[in-house]
Amino acid sequence: MRKLLTAVLLCASSAFAQQEPQFTQFWNALSYFNPATGAREYDHEAFALVRDQWTNVYGNPSTQLLSYSTKLRGINSSVGGSYMHENIGFSNFHKAKATYAYHLKLGRQTSLSFGLAAGFQYMKNTTVFFSEPLVDSTFWAPSTRLTADFGVAFRWRKLDLGLSVTQLPQSKYANGYRDALHLFAFAGYDIQFSANSRYKPGLIVRPQVFLKTDFNFYSLDFNLLFKYNDLYAGVTLRSNDCVGLMAGWDIKGKFRVSYAYEMSFSKLNNGVFGSTHEIGLGFMFKKRVKSSPNIKSPEGF
Numbered sequence: 001m002r003k004l005l006t007a008v009l010l011c012a013s014s015a016f017a018q019q020e021p022q023f024t025q026f027w028n029a030l031s032y033f034n035p036a037t038g039a040r041e042y043d044h045e046a047f048a049l050v051r052d053q054w055t056n057v058y059g060n061p062s063t064q065l066l067s068y069s070t071k072l073r074g075i076n077s078s079v080g081g082s083y084m085h086e087n088i089g090f091s092n093f094h095k096a097k098a099t100y101a102y103h104l105k106l107g108r109q110t111s112l113s114f115g116l117a118a119g120f121q122y123m124k125n126t127t128v129f130f131s132e133p134l135v136d137s138t139f140w141a142p143s144t145r146l147t148a149d150f151g152v153a154f155r156w157r158k159l160d161l162g163l164s165v166t167q168l169p170q171s172k173y174a175n176g177y178r179d180a181l182h183l184f185a186f187a188g189y190d191i192q193f194s195a196n197s198r199y200k201p202g203l204i205v206r207p208q209v210f211l212k213t214d215f216n217f218y219s220l221d222f223n224l225l226f227k228y229n230d231l232y233a234g235v236t237l238r239s240n241d242c243v244g245l246m247a248g249w250d251i252k253g254k255f256r257v258s259y260a261y262e263m264s265f266s267k268l269n270n271g272v273f274g275s276t277h278e279i280g281l282g283f284m285f286k287k288r289v290k291s292s293p294n295i296k297s298p299e300g301f
Helices: 002-012 026-033
Strands: 044-052 062-072 077-088 091-107 110-125 143-156 159-166 182-189 203-213 218-228 231-238 242-251 255-264 275-285
Touching (some): 026 062, 026 182, 026 203, 091 143, 231 255, 242 275
Antiparallel strands (some): 062 077, 077 091, 143 159, 159 182, 182 203, 218 231, 231 242, 242 255, 255 275
């Protein structure tokens, strides 16, 4: 019975609509949510995120994400791809996408980017919570469907803005689930307080917001990040959900190691859900080119 109640709790909020994953360190997964942001700052960038949510809940959401983007300087573009795997209750998801972005230069410190992503998602429900199927056999049937995203991103000096729509086909699966159309928006601004040198900008403070909605429910993340040279730390607040802390280290400006911790204050929690942990790894490589202004994007932060 406990397993059955847990399964109902995990799946009821989605109402058989497949949701996009949630990440505290969304700037390390930005090209997954908005294909226009791929390789804006670096020639090559790769990120991995592992999230274990609500650790006290049996069948809790567990998500893994891999993404890669590379710049095509000759045509002001970038290409890449991502792979996401997620388990929630008795549902198992795999999603793979290829991305393309075009970066239009509007000035020395201004750019406008457009991005497209396309791929497929595989979904299967399992009987892990039950000794035998309790519903129609089609509920357990695996399905593979197409998915597609579109995004735009704007950068002006130290300001970053983005808007994207994901799961455009709103595909329906054999088991009755449907991909929910999602809207994402982000905004961030770098405030520089000191500079040791051109390549060591000293203390940078970045307030930023990240909106996610399926037009029925929404979540709004408020982040405040502090970076001093290669180290950063910050705090996040998610509307009606949780508060979190995060820290990271950009090793020699090429490798990133980061961690985030969340504790839910939702009325549904009451100490039952437990905490959430998220680990991030990244690789960023930038070729030496003609000198340009030091502009940082969320993935560059």
